[in-house]
Amino acid sequence: MMNKVKIVVAGPRGNMGKEAVKMVSETEHFSLVAVVDSKHEGMNLSEIEGFHGIDAPVYIDMQKCFEELDVDVLIDLTAPAFGRKHMEIAFANGVRPVVGTTGFTDSDISELRAIAEEKGLGAIIAPNFAIGAILMMKFSQLAAKYLPDVEIIEQHHDRKLDAPSGTAIKTAQLISEVRAEKAQGHPNETEELQGARGADFEGMRIHSVRLPGRVAHQEVIFGGEGQTLTIRHDSINRASFMPGVKLAVESALKIDTLVYGLEHIIE
Numbered sequence: 001m002m003n004k005v006k007i008v009v010a011g012p013r014g015n016m017g018k019e020a021v022k023m024v025s026e027t028e029h030f031s032l033v034a035v036v037d038s039k040h041e042g043m044n045l046s047e048i049e050g051f052h053g054i055d056a057p058v059y060i061d062m063q064k065c066f067e068e069l070d071v072d073v074l075i076d077l078t079a080p081a082f083g084r085k086h087m088e089i090a091f092a093n094g095v096r097p098v099v100g101t102t103g104f105t106d107s108d109i110s111e112l113r114a115i116a117e118e119k120g121l122g123a124i125i126a127p128n129f130a131i132g133a134i135l136m137m138k139f140s141q142l143a144a145k146y147l148p149d150v151e152i153i154e155q156h157h158d159r160k161l162d163a164p165s166g167t168a169i170k171t172a173q174l175i176s177e178v179r180a181e182k183a184q185g186h187p188n189e190t191e192e193l194q195g196a197r198g199a200d201f202e203g204m205r206i207h208s209v210r211l212p213g214r215v216a217h218q219e220v221i222f223g224g225e226g227q228t229l230t231i232r233h234d235s236i237n238r239a240s241f242m243p244g245v246k247l248a249v250e251s252a253l254k255i256d257t258l259v260y261g262l263e264h265i266i267e
């Protein structure tokens with residue numbers, strides 16, 4: 001019989017963490033060995049509202065968790081301030097991190113990749129686990145070859161900590177691989193209110209909307225002479241991300257470097 005993949009979920013009470021706990025518990029070849037939470041140390045997850053029947057010890061101290069238990073993979077869905085630290089703790093303990101938490105800089109990613117390779121451990125940072133969002137980014141990269149004038153509008157719930165979203169940054173990075181840096185709009189345009197033209201990524205503008213009632217949405221709008229093209233993706237619930245999280249866990253076990261972006265795995 002195949003050994004089950006031993007998984008720790010960090011951030012289990014969050015929007016994403018809850019779904020990840022459910023997905024891990026319901027996946028035949030996965031085993032939830034613990035959760036790392038910001039409170040409830042020493043309790044069992046099954047004692048916390050919403051997790052009845054899901055048996056897993058709760059830790060606050062991730063290092064202690066990895067020292068006490070045999071763990072293959074960490075799924076981190078916490079907050080931008082903790083993603084990097086949690087990955088470093090995982091690597092130090094021989095655990096493969098699968099990270100959906102956003103807010104990583106280019107230097108975070110290259111430094112973490114160097115650690116992964118030194119340790120020979122697979123790791124995945126995916127700003128978006130939804131297959132539709134990956135396709136939206138790939139289609140946008142293709143479109144940008146032909147229509148280099150582009151603006152990104154991302155919309156999220158109003159509990160989100162980071163702006164722009166990790167997905168918007170990743171989309172801009174993918175587009176910049178095929179699009180020469182280019183200022184857009186009128187050369188003499190001014191902002192009468194600061195921020196009106198959004199964030200500037202090599203001349204591409206990124207606009208962030210935060211509203212109650214939204215989940216995760218992005219439009220990439222391309223403009224050409226007499227035409228526009230809009231590529232849009234909507235996640236209307238967090239279950240949309242779980243097939244990607246599952247794939248990332250399975251993939252992290254087979255690689256010995258850090259992969260940034262699920263598009264590299266899907267290919």
Ligand SMILES: NC(=O)C1=CN([C@@H]2O[C@H](COP(=O)(O)OP(=O)(O)OC[C@H]3O[C@@H](n4cnc5c(N)ncnc54)[C@H](OP(=O)(O)O)[C@@H]3O)[C@@H](O)[C@H]2O)C=CC1
Binds near residue numbers: 129
């Ligand atoms: N890659 C993807 O596809 C997706 C990524 N995300 C990203 O995932 C992250 C989480 O999003 P979301 O679930 O909406 O956020 P939530 O705020 O709903 O959940 C985050 C959870 O993490 C907990 N937490 C915070 N810090 C720690 C810590 N140091 N140790 C353990 N637990 C901690 C929080 O606890 P407390 O509230 O007590 O602080 C909270 O329960 C964000 O960075 C978001 O951008 C979100 C959706 C999809």
Ligand SMILES: O=C(O)C1=N[C@H](C(=O)O)C[C@H](O)C1
Binds near residue numbers: 160166167215216
């Ligand atoms: O915070 C969220 O909700 C999401 N965060 C990710 C991001 O920053 O791109 C992924 C998705 O958009 C949902």
